[in-house]
Amino acid sequence: MRDVSSVTRSTPVATRPRPKTPSSAAGPLKRYRSSVGRKVVMAVTGAILFLFVITHMLGDLKAFLGREDFNHYSYWLRSVGAPALPHRVFLSSLEAGLVVAVILHIWAAVSLARQARRARPVRYAARPKVHENGYATYVMRYGGVVILLFVIWHLLDLTFGAVNPKGENATPYDKVIADFDPARWYITLFYIVAVILVGLHLRHGLFSAVQTLGWGRQGRYPAIRLVADVTAALVVLGFVAVPVGVTIGVLK
Amino acid sequence: MKLTLKIWRQQNTADKGRMVSYELDDVSPDMSFLEMLDILNERLILEDEDPVAFDHDCREGICGMCSLVIDGTPHGPEKATTTCQLHMRKFKDGDVITIEPWRARAFPVIKDLVVDRTAFDRIIQAGGYISAPTGSAPEAAAIPVPKDDANDAFDAATCIGCGACVAACPNASAMLFTAAKITHLGLLPQGQPERYDRVTAMVDQMDAEGFGGCTNTGECTAVCPKGIPLETISRLNADLLKAYRG
Structure with a gap:
């Protein structure tokens, strides 16, 4: 006979979940700890980082205007506001802002990824089919980790010069030329792979930010996706141009 | 076969x-x-x-x-x-x-294949309702509703609460379900008095139940038997942002 008593209620009334602190009672900043609130933090910090990526790319492309232009631009970044502002104050303030944005972006990502992991303790036996854009979740999470590692390498390389063949005292242009020498093809390859991951991150990130900030509507989605795709492609091309330009000898 | x-x-x-x-x-x-x-x-x-x-x-x-x-x-x-x-x-x-x-x-x-979906009921209890005064039914044409809003509200209202959105989501998020209710009630005049309290309470309950967060992949919409559109989630986000900002 079938054992009916073995069918138990899974959630006794007494242990039913209640929100710890309702958002309505939480402080103006603590509200953003809800799952949607953390996505808003992710979207806003992501937008700040996106603006940085665009200006960084435009700055890089100055390499094609020649050694003098590139080095002068680099010097200008460090002397903005002189003599009113001491050397590097403007740039360091921007960098401090970017560090805060990166930390908040990663905090939101890690806590949401952990929440997602907890939310499905038993996985599907049949490999879950991707019906729409489900792979984006993996591109963002694992790709994001690779991008972080790349940024650390990139700072050690071209900002601090610690892992650059020319060391820290060379001019920015010389450091770039030495970096992507054909003999160091593996470094160039690493940069290209990282930049493609940044592009894929932006492709979903731009769309997702628009959706998270509440501007997504059925009629607008094709345009939003198109803008996100084209922007991501331009960012990849813009960043790949300099390393490839050095490797094939257009820049020397 | x-x-x-x-x-x-x-x-x-x-x-x-x-x-x-x-x-x-x-x-x-x-x-x-x-x-x-x-x-x-x-x-x-x-x-x-x-x-x-x-x-x-x-x-x-x-x-x-x-x-x-x-x-x-x-x-x-x-x-x-x-x-x-x-x-x-x-x-x-x-x-x-x-x-x-x-x-x-x-x-x-x-x-076996039967799961307990009362978590959805508790999300509804947290705010998925309107305060309707008792008494005789109001005259139907007394509260005009723009046709586009009526269409979008009705599309969202077709949600049958089956939970396929949660099952398909890579994060096991209940956003499409919750967003369908927020959109359905938030677009209609009857849903306005509780609109911003509703969205904070329902999102809080959603988190407390142990669902994951939304990553806007659209997996949910691809499997939804009622074709609830992705824009409902963006409408929820817009309402929640407005509620948080006060």
Whole structure:
């Protein structure tokens, strides 16, 4: 006979979940700890980082205007506001802002990824089919980790010069030329792979930010996706141009 | 048709559960997916075995009771269709079909393929209602509703609360379900008084239930038997932002 008593209620009334602190009672900043609130933090910090990526790319492309232009631009970044502002104050303030944005972006990502992991303790036996854009979740999470590692390498390389063949005292242009020498093809390859991951991150990130900030509507989605795709492609091309330009000898 | 079914069997919530294979002959292509399972269960009962427990009620595609992740897809391969309206002609003779319950911490398995979806009820209890004064019904034309708003509200209101969105989501998020309710009530004049309290309370409850967060991949909309659109989630986000900013 079938054992009916073995069918138990899974959630006794007494242990039913209640929100710890309702958002309505939480402080103006603590509200953003809800799952949607953390996505808003992710979207806003992501937008700040996106603006940085665009200006960084435009700055890089100055390499094609020649050694003098590139080095002068680099010097200008460090002397903005002189003599009113001491050397590097403007740039360091921007960098401090970017560090805060990166930390908040990663905090939101890690806590949401952990929440997602907890939310499905038993996985599907049949490999879950991707019906729409489900792979984006993996591109963002694992790709994001690779991008972080790349940024650390990139700072050690071209900002601090610690892992650059020319060391820290060379001019920015010389450091770039030495970096992507054909003999160091593996470094160039690493940069290209990282930049493609940044592009894929932006492709979903731009769309997702628009959706998270509440501007997504059925009629607008094709345009939003198109803008996100084209922007991501331009960012990849813009960043790949300099390393490839050095490797094939257009820049020397 | 001859089929091999790999079905998740789990005695109760505490049981670990496992996949069990069953061979089934003489399946008619005209059977619905649930009728095919009925045939299997009749055989299991005759063999004095425990029949496979699965949820179902109206079998007309409108009640939201039937579930089942079929070969990794909630409600099976046919788009905008519940499992009860899926027919065996969508499968081929000799197919191996994997059948699993919705997988989410907030939807614990009660038995086999039946999961406890009362988490959805508690999200509704948190704010998915309007305050309607008692008394005689108001004159229908007294509160005009723009046609576009009425259309979008009605599209959202077609949600049957089956939970396929949660089952398909890579994060086991309940955003599409919650957003359908927020959109449905938030677009109509009757839903305005509680609009911003509703969205904070429902999102808080959603988080407390242990669902994951939304990553805007759209997996939910691809499997939704009622075709609830992705824009409902953006409407929820917009309302929540407004509520948070005060």
